[in-house]
Amino acid sequence: MDSTIEKLLLQVQKPGRYTGGELNAVVKDKDKVDVRFAFCFPDEYQIGMSHLGMKILYGLLNSREDCWCERVFAPWTDMEALMRENGVPLYALESLDPVSDFDIIGFTLQYELSFTNILNMLDLAGVPLRAKDRTELKNLVIAGGPCACNPEPIADFIDLFSLGEGEEITHEIVDLYKQAKLEGWSKQAFLEKAAQIDGVYVPSFYEITYKEDGTIGGITPTHGAPEKVTKRIVKDLNSMYFPEDFVVPFIETVHDRIMLEVMRGCVRGCRFCQAGFIYRPLREKDSALLNGQGVALCESTGYEEISLSSLSTSDYSHLEDLLSDMLPWTERDKVNLSLPSLRIDNFSPELMEKVAKVRKSGLTFAPEAGTQRLRDVINKNISEEEIMNTCRTAFEGGYTSVKLYFMLGLPTETLEDVEGIAETAQRVVDLYYSLPNRPKGKSVSVSVSVSSFVPKPFTPFEFEPQDTRETLRQKQAHLLASLRSKKISLSWHNVNVSFLEGVLARGDRRLCGVIEQAWRRGCHFDSWDECFKIDVWEQVMQELGVDPAFYANRRRSFEEIQPWAHIDFGVSKAFLIRENKKAHEGLTTPNCRQQCSGCAANKLLGGACFA
Amino acid sequence: MHNVRLFFEKKDRAKYISHLDMNRCFQRALKRSKLPVWYTQGFNPHMYLTFALPLSLGFESERESVDLRFTEELDLGLAAKRLATCLPAGLRVLELAPPREKPAAIASADYLVIAKTEDPADWAAAFERFVQQERIITQKRSKKKGMVEVDLKPMVHACKVEAGDGEVQVRLNLPAGCSENVNPTLLLDAFEQSAGVTADAVSVLRTRILTADGVDFA
Known part of the structure; x- marks a missing residue:
């Protein structure tokens, strides 16, 4: 190992995350590949190594003989300080080579609060932050992932964004890059060609004008770039690339297990949920194929747990088949099966029995809102009765602890809705003690976790003002005062964090300067309490004359040009407006399987979603 | 089974x-x-x-x-x-x-410590002086009593110091196992503190695990 890096390792927490050399890590001869790709996750190793998308693209890029993809994570603050002190640049874990040696530096954008980490990582790598200051083709900085649906707040730092699912477009970008490198194109020539790839967005090719009131006046493409860039999807998940092995970390990560993605997209249409819209249309994977991939991954990794992941796993139409296929061998080989993201309204006793066969842990449900009225507003189509029935099934099946997720600050929310959260939790406690066949001699525990609602692009609530921090704090206090039982525990999110997330989520290019300044004054790892500095952010915004309320707390008219107006993620604006109006009327929309509500995402499939 | x-x-x-x-x-x-x-x-x-x-x-x-x-x-x-x-x-x-034996039979371990330094002869001489003291007093963290004073001298069973090119090799035998255990780092830290000498880098390799009879644990 490199002795300068090694010297630092025994002085930091968990050095196992900085050494590489894990099982199934891919090592190639750098002289025998055409393109070196640094896949950067802008958060610490334990978070990044839990991310399925990175595992897929890592495997996919390394399946090419002409490309070597390596992993890069944000070093934790102790390691970063030592690296800066000793002049050790950011390096990739497979070769331990500096990131500045790489052709393509790709970031995945999983949450807005990781934006400052991107700047920090570029800086640690010695790569200029702003796209215009990087004049060579080498060190091309690209980004993709869910937050690329509104790429504007980081538009000045990124050369190109890859919109939507990466399995096909990443190959196309690497192919073009390879040609450009071998033929000696300029960076500009490469970007002009790249902008013609479906789903590639080159922000420097768009001119933005602003009106006097600060809203956007127009977005004009230049250099022949398309007027609208539409996200990419993989039409058929069954023929899509999926890795046969995962890198198995030495240190424990957040999701330290095999993840099998049973489907993409969600049929539900909960109006607050960005993922529910930006991953449309729904596509499912064949259960026999999934079972085979599960077997193969167990053999190649030795993992003791498989999670069946998706946005709403109990909506996967072949779940019973898949569980029937998987239970015999997972039980035999002592592999735990976990099913996150179950919905309350289709959690059958049969399903619970199958899940409980493997391991019994706590149950988590997300009613999201405390009253039926508000659940109708957000289109969370579940009833109080369903919540109680599910809890009854769970308690009678031996569970004694239930976790309930709610949100505060949803559009139209009143204090009555807030009290409804406390009442719902209380009724769950009362239900437990009313059951004659509850687990004997055990007390019940109901954990209520409330986050603060953040309006996001490409949702029916993208027009809504976010509750101010004062309002959110009042609602939190009101909720706390409404709780009566010691069996209920309450936790909530820091409102400052939700506020900054709200600013960045619907921000425009004028925030690039804010993000850079905040980073220069020490902001990074903003999603970590111990690193989050709201006072610095507020001060920077004030100094730069940026009003955060303009982005977070303002109602936007349906006619306003949103900063992401030139980006198409499938769902049409007309649909979002229809859904917004229905929300304010308290009307629900049936799920996609019951009735198509014309969101327009099916155009990506070239036909109906459910043929 | x-x-x-x-x-x-x-x-x-x-x-x-x-x-x-x-x-x-x-x-x-x-x-x-x-x-x-x-x-x-x-x-x-x-x-x-x-x-x-x-x-x-x-x-x-x-x-x-x-x-x-x-x-x-x-x-x-x-x-x-x-x-x-x-x-x-x-x-x-x-x-x-x-x-063959139970893990409780483990009594000591051999270590090879390699200290990288620009002045191997100096470092080696200082270390020799350090281990030849009559008592090697240092602080050790104990689970029950907090920091306690210990004398490492009787615990250093064997110690061979050899200065080489840009490095010093120290071969140590120290108590190991559940009844008494001395981590080489404890001795090295005590040395650095008392002698005021630091190496550029120190690596530790455990070469053997031994029973009380001085044979390999098996």
Whole structure:
């Protein structure tokens, strides 16, 4: 190992995350590949190594003989300080080579609060932050992932964004890059060609004008770039690339297990949920194929747990088949099966029995809102009765602890809705003690976790003002005062964090300067309490004359040009407006399987979603 | 149920795998090997793995051991070969054998300490003076009493110092095991503090684990 890096390792927490050399890590001869790709996750190793998308693209890029993809994570603050002190640049874990040696530096954008980490990582790598200051083709900085649906707040730092699912477009970008490198194109020539790839967005090719009131006046493409860039999807998940092995970390990560993605997209249409819209249309994977991939991954990794992941796993139409296929061998080989993201309204006793066969842990449900009225507003189509029935099934099946997720600050929310959260939790406690066949001699525990609602692009609530921090704090206090039982525990999110997330989520290019300044004054790892500095952010915004309320707390008219107006993620604006109006009327929309509500995402499939 | 002892080497990048992570690492390697490992019976079945003598994070070792159980009798040579293909780089299977002694029989360990320094002769001389003192007093953290004063002198069973080119090699034998255990770092830290000498880099390699009779733990 490199002795300068090694010297630092025994002085930091968990050095196992900085050494590489894990099982199934891919090592190639750098002289025998055409393109070196640094896949950067802008958060610490334990978070990044839990991310399925990175595992897929890592495997996919390394399946090419002409490309070597390596992993890069944000070093934790102790390691970063030592690296800066000793002049050790950011390096990739497979070769331990500096990131500045790489052709393509790709970031995945999983949450807005990781934006400052991107700047920090570029800086640690010695790569200029702003796209215009990087004049060579080498060190091309690209980004993709869910937050690329509104790429504007980081538009000045990124050369190109890859919109939507990466399995096909990443190959196309690497192919073009390879040609450009071998033929000696300029960076500009490469970007002009790249902008013609479906789903590639080159922000420097768009001119933005602003009106006097600060809203956007127009977005004009230049250099022949398309007027609208539409996200990419993989039409058929069954023929899509999926890795046969995962890198198995030495240190424990957040999701330290095999993840099998049973489907993409969600049929539900909960109006607050960005993922529910930006991953449309729904596509499912064949259960026999999934079972085979599960077997193969167990053999190649030795993992003791498989999670069946998706946005709403109990909506996967072949779940019973898949569980029937998987239970015999997972039980035999002592592999735990976990099913996150179950919905309350289709959690059958049969399903619970199958899940409980493997391991019994706590149950988590997300009613999201405390009253039926508000659940109708957000289109969370579940009833109080369903919540109680599910809890009854769970308690009678031996569970004694239930976790309930709610949100505060949803559009139209009143204090009555807030009290409804406390009442719902209380009724769950009362239900437990009313059951004659509850687990004997055990007390019940109901954990209520409330986050603060953040309006996001490409949702029916993208027009809504976010509750101010004062309002959110009042609602939190009101909720706390409404709780009566010691069996209920309450936790909530820091409102400052939700506020900054709200600013960045619907921000425009004028925030690039804010993000850079905040980073220069020490902001990074903003999603970590111990690193989050709201006072610095507020001060920077004030100094730069940026009003955060303009982005977070303002109602936007349906006619306003949103900063992401030139980006198409499938769902049409007309649909979002229809859904917004229905929300304010308290009307629900049936799920996609019951009735198509014309969101327009099916155009990506070239036909109906459910043929 | 058949008890076996796996001997392995831990080197290079693998030295950064902590003791806790070693457990998980071996569980996964054993799972990949598909060898018939015995699981504890109960609510939460898991592999029964016992490392005889934990190795500090950052130390390398030529011979470590972990005890496990198989559900059936196996050709241990073949089983070792199979397991060898399942371990990550830096961990190498040496041997799979029936255990001879209990881990409690471990009494001491040999270490090779290599200190990189520009002035090996100075460092070596200072270290010699340090270990030849009548008493080597230092502070040691005890679980029950907090920081306590200890004399390391009687615990340094053997010590051979050799200055080379740009480095000093120190061969130590120190008490190890459950009754008395001295980590070489304790001695090295005490040396740096009292002599005021620091090396550019210090690496520690455990070369042997020994019983009270002075033979290899097996």
